[in-house]
Amino acid sequence: MAIPAWTENLSVANAELDGHHKKMIELLIGLWQTVERGDGGDAVTDILRELLQLTVRHNAAEEKHMHDHHFPGAVQHARLHEHLIHELRKTYLVPLSKGQLQITEKAVASAARLLIDHIKSEDKKYAAYVAARGAVPSA
Numbered sequence: 001m002a003i004p005a006w007t008e009n010l011s012v013a014n015a016e017l018d019g020h021h022k023k024m025i026e027l028l029i030g031l032w033q034t035v036e037r038g039d040g041g042d043a044v045t046d047i048l049r050e051l052l053q054l055t056v057r058h059n060a061a062e063e064k065h066m067h068d069h070h071f072p073g074a075v076q077h078a079r080l081h082e083h084l085i086h087e088l089r090k091t092y093l094v095p096l097s098k099g100q101l102q103i104t105e106k107a108v109a110s111a112a113r114l115l116i117d118h119i120k121s122e123d124k125k126y127a128a129y130v131a132a133r134g135a136v137p138s139a
């Protein structure tokens, strides 16, 4: 199973956040291709590190967006972000940096599923909320 590219059905109707999501998926596709080619651990660690840094930056931007729009699920969403980062770090980055993990295509697909499911099920909730109230942040 290859990782599907970003499409409009993942849009949260915000150019900055959609741009982050697109880049995250591109990194996962690049990671998949790197693993498939059998390239060494350094290339894999570099991409994972970049993905993690982008995800941390993106989550902060998304949480600010939710805060600005008074999204009622903001606190719970921030907790999901924390969990997501923890899982990515614990499952992939830490073992990899200790040389304890030989990352497989299956592991990349599972990381991709984690992120894409989050966009589809959770990020879409605030997109719907913002759309319903006219996309204007309250003062």
Ligand SMILES: [Fe+2]
Pocket: 017, 021, 058, 062, 119, 123
């Ligand atoms: Fe997101």
Ligand SMILES: [Fe+2]
Pocket: 059, 062, 077, 081, 118, 122, 123
């Ligand atoms: Fe999110």
